[in-house]
Amino acid sequence: DAKTTQPPSMDCAEGRAANLPCNHSTISGNEYVYWYRQIHSQGPQYIIHGLKNNETNEMASLIITEDRKSSTLILPHATLRDTAVYYCIVRPSPSSNTGKLIFGQGTTLQVKP
């Protein structure tokens, strides 16, 4: 499985955009980029995923570079409730049936008032 590299921690001011980077320089052509987050004492929560085009949903936007070696998760208006550990994961497409996600250490995002 391709590995990802994320900064261990980041701060963001409440109401500002939070931009969380992820490097995945060994990503393969059929591998997607997924983001999950884990709020304290809860299970991880799915946020978004993409292959090569930028994606947006009600939670966040995902920007993937043209060479696919890195991506950025954007929370457009961070709130205190967005304080969590954010995990960037790469794996084959959903239809590949390989199942497992490999979590790294993630980035601890602290949103401050």
Add this chain to the structure above:
Amino acid sequence: GAGVSQTPSNKVTEKGKYVELRCDPISGHTALYWYRQSLGQGPEFLIYFQGTGAADDSGLPNDRFFAVRPEGSVSTLKIQRTERGDSAVYLCASSLVGWDGYTFGSGTRLTVV
């Protein structure tokens, strides 16, 4: 139910004892996953079920760990001869095949004393 339910939420057991952890996935989700999370670490994959069968059990650490899903719904993770190193939060997740938005439960915190 609306989400993935795990019981018990907390379990304290003595070293050497046998424990069972239960996971009730979202109704209709054919894929079910078990992960284990130690303090300060990301979740670690244990086993993945597709229906009743274990499609990938490569993450089970040793033969003291076993999981079943006899009717393709509820799953039980079984740990024999527990050791203090087994102390962790055990997470369960489920998903529809072909769509990768895993839904995780809140986990069972296992403490072996």
